[in-house]
Amino acid sequence: MRVLLVGAGGREHALAWALSASPLIGRLWVAPGNPGTAELAENVLIAPTDIPALVAFAARESVDLVVPGPEAPLALGLADACAAAGLRCFGPTRAAAALETSKSFMKEVAEAAGVPTARWAAFDDPAAARAHLACVGAPVVVKADGLAAGKGVVVATTLAEAEEALADAMERGLHGEAGRRVVIEECLAGEEVSFFALCDGTDALPFAAAADHKRVGEGDTGPNTGGMGAYSPPPAFTPALQAEVMRRMIRPTLAEMARRGTPFRGVLFAGLMLAADGPKLLEYNVRFGDPETQAMLPRLRSDLLSAMLAACDGELARFDLRWSAEASLAVVLAARGYPAAPETGSVIEGVEDAAATPGALLFHAGTRRDADGTLRAAGGRVLTVVGTGPDLRAARDAAYAAVDRIRWPGGFCRRDIGARALG
Ligand code: AMP
Ligand code: GLY
Numbered sequence: 420m421r422v423l424l425v426g427a428g429g430r431e432h433a434l435a436w437a438l439s440a441s442p443l444i445g446r447l448w449v450a451p452g453n454p455g456t457a458e459l460a461e462n463v464l465i466a467p468t469d470i471p472a473l474v475a476f477a478a479r480e481s482v483d484l485v486v487p488g489p490e491a492p493l494a495l496g497l498a499d500a501c502a503a504a505g506l507r508c509f510g511p512t513r514a515a516a517a518l519e520t521s522k523s524f525m526k527e528v529a530e531a532a533g534v535p536t537a538r539w540a541a542f543d544d545p546a547a548a549r550a551h552l553a554c555v556g557a558p559v560v561v562k563a564d565g566l567a568a569g570k571g572v573v574v575a576t577t578l579a580e581a582e583e584a585l586a587d588a589m590e591r592g593l594h595g596e597a598g599r600r601v602v603i604e605e606c607l608a609g610e611e612v613s614f615f616a617l618c619d620g621t622d623a624l625p626f627a628a629a630a631d632h633k634r635v636g637e638g639d640t641g642p643n644t645g646g647m648g649a650y651s652p653p654p655a656f657t658p659a660l661q662a663e664v665m666r667r668m669i670r671p672t673l674a675e676m677a678r679r680g681t682p683f684r685g686v687l688f689a690g691l692m693l694a695a696d697g698p699k700l701l702e703y704n705v706r707f708g709d710p711e712t713q714a715m716l717p718r719l720r721s722d723l724l725s726a727m728l729a730a731c732d733g734e735l736a737r738f739d740l741r742w743s744a745e746a747s748l749a750v751v752l753a754a755r756g757y758p759a760a761p762e763t764g765s766v767i768e769g770v771e772d773a774a775a776t777p778g779a780l781l782f783h784a785g786t787r788r789d790a791d792g793t794l795r796a797a798g799g800r801v802l803t804v805v806g807t808g809p810d811l812r813a814a815r816d817a818a819y820a821a822v823d824r825i826r827w828p829g830g831f832c833r834r835d836i837g838a839r840a841l842g
Contacts, residue, residue: 420724423477424449424460425467425497426488429751429784429803430709434488434723435459436782437716441724450476454794455783467492474500484509484727487685490706494520494566498684509727510685511705515676518683518703522564522602525703528679532671536700537692538605545589551603552581558606563588565597569645574606607701609694610839612656613649613711616669616689617726619735620682623669624726627718627742628656629711630839635758637835644758645800648836650748650811651714655693655840664689668700684730713782713803714749718742745807748814750822752802752832754785761785761799765829770794772824773804778817780805796829811837 420443424435432455439447439459450473452462465472468491477485485501485508487493493516501508510516517524523541530536541564542548552559561584563571571594575581581603588598615626629651635641668689676683688704688711716723720741729738754761767786774781782805785798802825806818815837822832 420444420483421446421480422448422484422486422724423473423480423482424456424486424488425473425492427451427453427467427784428488428709429782429800430707430712431488432456432782432784433713433716433803434486434707436780437719437723438486441722443722443724446480448476448480448482453783454786454788455781468495470495470497470500473497474504474506477501477506478504482506484724484731486510486727488706490516490519490566490704493705507728507731509731511683512681514681515683516705518672518676518687519705520566522562522702523600526602528672528675529700532675534668534671534700535697537607539602541600541602543600545585548585548589548601548603549582552578552585555603555605557581560604560606561585561588562602562604563594563598564600564602565594567594567597569643570594571597572643607692607694607699609692610655611701612653612691612693613708614656614661614664614689614691615707615711615715616665616687617730617735618669618673618683618685618687619730619733620677620684621673621733622735623665623673623687624735624738624740625661625665626686626740627715628652628661629708629714631708631711632833632836632839637833639839642758644753646708646710646751647753647833648748648750649708649710649714650746650814650837650840651711651718652746653840654811660693660698664691664698668698672703709800710749710751710803713805714747717747717780717805717807718745745809746811746814747805747807748811748818748837749803749805750818750832750836751800752804752822752825752827752830753800754796754798755829755831757799761796762829763796763798765796765827767794767796767801767830768826769824770802773821776817776821776824778807778813779821780807781821796827801830811841815841
């Protein structure tokens with residue numbers, strides 16, 4: 420099999436690691452990849468948003484499967500362009516990707532499918548939105564409808580804060596077009612879990628769950644980030660809860676998407692709130708999570724490539740996945756100043772020592788190598804270090820033992836990943 424993986428982050432390094440271990444793999448390219456993927460695959464210098472160039476490359480190289488990592492290429496129609504060129508793509512069409520690219524669309528589908536989710540209303544008119552806020556009061560959640568680089572959601576504890584978020588999005592254009600429409604939502608409380616299911620348009624197969632630490636600071640404080648760490652499996656997410664989520668959320672959503680003529684293929688990422696009265700859907704993403712993927716894939720005992728092919732070919736009903744009983748925990752190392760203004764260019768040493776730590780794996784994200792091999796920071800989230808072990812505590816110990824071998828004064832990480840589950 421000839422596979423083209425699209426993306427450049429830690430998630431993509433982990434996907435490349437799993438795909439390159441497949442007994443089916445022939446050649447693996449990553450566009451554009453990073454210094455980590457370069458050790459496992461061939462990096463090709465094509466931007467994940469350059470759909471024509473990606474499709475032309477895949478066609479020229481007779482690629483058997485295109486695997487989009489991030490949402491951007493899906494939102495731009497990579498899966499549609501692949502289909503038009505007769506190429507298989509493990510990801511939804513642009514229309515089906517609206518589950519992530521439009522929060523109001525997601526809520527409409529959830530409502531039609533009877534999926535438990537926060538009460539909501541969508542607004543295009545700031546005055547009407549303001550009146551609604553005054554009516555529901557705080558706490559309340561204000562969301563830019565479109566893709567806003569993870570910055571479009573404000574969980575407001577006061578009405579003033581909610582009104583500010585509304586003005587930022589609808590009147591000051593803080594998120595550009597993505598914020599002209601807002602969704603105002605009931606604020607839910609509980610523990611958050613990221614759950615992933617593989618989908619083939621008709622059938623869905625549970626993949627795995629992880630819990631992600633979104634805030635930059637220890638004790639889950641400070642600004643939101645893409646994710647500072649994750650652990651898998653989250654102890655609170657029992658097999659019974661997983662079965663309930665499959666039955667009440669994932670399968671009805673797939674059925675509703677198929678009914679609308681936009682069947683969903685790829686991986687459906689359900690952001691869940693485990694509320695006192697049962698799991699509620701916070702959001703859908705149409706791709707794997709970062710850093711959840713780095714935490715989940717080391718536990719996968721089945722062949723990822725076979726599973727992706729089964730999803731593309733409508734054969735998930737006959738597919739099964741095996742998982743290790745081990746736990747894993749991922750720690751993100753970020754450049755100083757992340758998320759507001761990461762400082763790039765600083766030298767990172769010790770990654771080989773970290774990767775050689777027993778029970779540990781190291782994935783690159785925003786790194787680059789000089790011609791002489793010197794590794795430097797080249798982004799916000801720079802490395803993910805994953806520990807595995809018989810339980811979460813052992814996984815955490817392995818992860819931080821590896822982190823401690825990295826010498827990088829220009830970077831930082833949270834020291835409390837997993838604390839929510841471990842105390
Ligand atoms: P999103 O960008 O939709 O993932 O939202 C970012 C974060 O906002 C989520 O991970 C939650 O922590 C929080 N959030 C989103 N919706 C709600 C809600 N209805 N109630 C409470 N928190 C929420
Ligand atoms: N870690 C959350 C995400 O990938 O969106």
